[in-house]
Amino acid sequence: MFVFAMLCLWMIDLNVANAHGDEQANVQVDAVAKPSKNARVNSQSQRQIKSTFTENEDTQCGNTKPIQVQFANGAGWAFCVDNRVRENLVLSNLRYVNVDGDPFSVLASAGISQLHVAYDDSNVTYNDVTQFGLGDGFMLDLSEADCPEGTILGNGGRAAICVTQIKSTSAHRTQNRRAQRESLNLFSVSQVGAYTYVLDWTLYDDGTIEPAVGATGALQRSSPIVEQPFGRVLSEDPDTQWLSHTHNYYWRLDFDLGESADDDIVVETRQRLDEDGFRVNTRETFSTEQARRIDPETYQSWRLYEFESDSNARGYELAPQHHGHRLERKEVEPYTEFDFFITIANDCERFASDNSLFNPECDNHVLEFANNEPLQNQDIVAWHRVSFHHVPRNEDQRHMHTHWDAFQITPINITAFTPSSANLTNQPPTVTNPSPIVASVGETIESKLIATDPDNDALHFHAAELPEGIELTPEGLFTGTPQLAGRYVVPVTVSDELSQRVVEQVFEITSAINNGGTNQSSSGFFGSVSMGWLLLLAWIVARRNHRAVTIST
Numbered sequence: 001m002f003v004f005a006m007l008c009l010w011m012i013d014l015n016v017a018n019a020h021g022d023e024q025a026n027v028q029v030d031a032v033a034k035p036s037k038n039a040r041v042n043s044q045s046q047r048q049i050k051s052t053f054t055e056n057e058d059t060q061c062g063n064t065k066p067i068q069v070q071f072a073n074g075a076g077w078a079f080c081v082d083n084r085v086r087e088n089l090v091l092s093n094l095r096y097v098n099v100d101g102d103p104f105s106v107l108a109s110a111g112i113s114q115l116h117v118a119y120d121d122s123n124v125t126y127n128d129v130t131q132f133g134l135g136d137g138f139m140l141d142l143s144e145a146d147c148p149e150g151t152i153l154g155n156g157g158r159a160a161i162c163v164t165q166i167k168s169t170s171a172h173r174t175q176n177r178r179a180q181r182e183s184l185n186l187f188s189v190s191q192v193g194a195y196t197y198v199l200d201w202t203l204y205d206d207g208t209i210e211p212a213v214g215a216t217g218a219l220q221r222s223s224p225i226v227e228q229p230f231g232r233v234l235s236e237d238p239d240t241q242w243l244s245h246t247h248n249y250y251w252r253l254d255f256d257l258g259e260s261a262d263d264d265i266v267v268e269t270r271q272r273l274d275e276d277g278f279r280v281n282t283r284e285t286f287s288t289e290q291a292r293r294i295d296p297e298t299y300q301s302w303r304l305y306e307f308e309s310d311s312n313a314r315g316y317e318l319a320p321q322h323h324g325h326r327l328e329r330k331e332v333e334p335y336t337e338f339d340f341f342i343t344i345a346n347d348c349e350r351f352a353s354d355n356s357l358f359n360p361e362c363d364n365h366v367l368e369f370a371n372n373e374p375l376q377n378q379d380i381v382a383w384h385r386v387s388f389h390h391v392p393r394n395e396d397q398r399h400m401h402t403h404w405d406a407f408q409i410t411p412i413n414i415t416a417f418t419p420s421s422a423n424l425t426n427q428p429p430t431v432t433n434p435s436p437i438v439a440s441v442g443e444t445i446e447s448k449l450i451a452t453d454p455d456n457d458a459l460h461f462h463a464a465e466l467p468e469g470i471e472l473t474p475e476g477l478f479t480g481t482p483q484l485a486g487r488y489v490v491p492v493t494v495s496d497e498l499s500q501r502v503v504e505q506v507f508e509i510t511s512a513i514n515n516g517g518t519n520q521s522s523s524g525f526f527g528s529v530s531m532g533w534l535l536l537l538a539w540i541v542a543r544r545n546h547r548a549v550t551i552s553t
């Protein structure tokens with residue numbers, strides 16, 4: 001069931017249902033594999049992975065299930081998972097721990113808040129979450145075949161949720177380094193009419209969260225009038241038109257970022273192209289509740305920060321990616337005009353549409369929730385809609401292959417470097433101290449710095465300041481024609497991907513007319529001042545300032 005090799009440490013203490021029945025067993029799995037390595041600084045020293053969460057620490061889950069996971073890069077997640085009759089999976093009290101072990105509160109709760117389906121013939125609109133539901137009796141039991149590499153968690157006596165720790169494609173790849181990305185995936189399956197929905201959440205080791213819905217099962221509505229412009233006639237059934245329709249998935253994301261839930265802020269950025277062809281960045285911090293549209297040309301994104309800050313507050317970004325389809329029918333359903341909403345948290349504002357059905361004391365849809373209340377010092381909630389226009393194809397019959405819709409929210413400033421690099425090992429480059437380059441003014445120089453890297457990393461050379469007329473290529477070649485005589489001590493940085501070394505290159509440039517050597521010309525100019533002391537002083541200054549220093553002759 002568990003793939004131990006995938007993980008460094010996994011602790012999970014859950015009611016795990018037997019896949020074949022209702023029997024529940026309290027199972028604890030605790031596996032410790034090899035500690036990973038931290039190579040951010042010149043080391044192959046062992047990085048001790050410590051478990052930030054213990055199984056009993058999470059007392060805030062109440063009757064729901066606590067889940068903790070720690071990945072090989074040292075990062076991890078802790079959260080509670082609930083299975084509700086309407087929404088099905090709701091993740092709550094969700095915290096991300098970065099590779100340095102710093103925990104960060106991300107979401108108070110996150111779940112599907114409506115599954116709205118509008119048919120193109122406009123006759124039929126479903127609000128699946130409220131008219132039917134995705135949990136309880138609408139759920140399908142999962143078997144081991146659903147969850148071959150994971151664990152099935154029980155819910156109310158049912159085998160309901162498959163949890164799998166996954167290693168996937170490259171977290172990052174450079175010329176000679178690679179890191180795989182790890183994630184924790186949860187899904188459950190619901191049957192609503194002919195459709196089967198897979199409700200899916202993936203939590204990545206870099207802090208990214210990906211909510212997704214897969215629509216499968218079978219097509220729902222057809223018509224005997226095959227000439228309508230509302231769908232397609234599929235193979236082997238010329239007398240039936242399967243009707244096209246739009247699935248609109250609404251997620252409700254109650255971000256509670258950082259220490260306090262009441263000081264989160266939301267910033268919208270749009271980057272419009274101006275008349276001169278420059279992209280102009282506009283930034284708006286929301287002061288009141290908002291409903292916003294996706295306008296692809298403006299590259300909009302929404303960032304939620306833990307508190308008001310002009311520096312490095314931590315937070316999450318939602319940059320819509322899948323927005324090729326948008327359902328808008330303002331006259332009938334005014335909230336369909338918008339894709340992103342910010343509202344003040346209110347327990348009875350639970351469903352994006354059809355809300356009053358279960359919360360008669362509250363407004364009916366998310367656009368009504370966004371009624372301009374001031375956001376300052378409030379607990380805020382984000383809502384996001386993703387649409388998919390489904391025009392049936394032969395491939396949809398029967399059974400329909402799964403149509404996936406998803407979006408990602410990605411961390412900002414939660415880790416100071418690429419999280420997947422925490423496991424990489426590195427040794428810095430080796431550079432033998434170069435001998436001085438001796439030349440006279442006007443003479444052409446070509447001299448290469450020699451450096452090697454034990455990991456065979458590509459090396460990059462850089463010098464902040466060089467004697468006038470001389471250049472340094474990224475490959476370490478000094479070229480050019482010096483213009484001014486003098487002794488120059490130039491710090492040169494030699495970098496591999498993860499570390500750097502600084503060496504000093506000395507240039508002894510003599511004047512073109514008197515090519516008799518530095519000492520001779522200097523001693524005449526400086527009189528009784530010892531050249532040796534001056535050189536030492538120059539060296540000290542160069543080291544302190546990391547700048548090239550020139551002594552005129």
Ligand SMILES: [Ca+2]
Nearest residue numbers: 257260264306
């Ligand atoms: Ca906060």
Ligand SMILES: [Ca+2]
Nearest residue numbers: 369370371373
């Ligand atoms: Ca409101």
Ligand SMILES: [Ca+2]
Nearest residue numbers: 254255379380
């Ligand atoms: Ca909140």
Ligand SMILES: [Ca+2]
Nearest residue numbers: 427455457496
């Ligand atoms: Ca190296």
Ligand SMILES: [Cu+2]
Nearest residue numbers: 215245247390
């Ligand atoms: Cu569909």
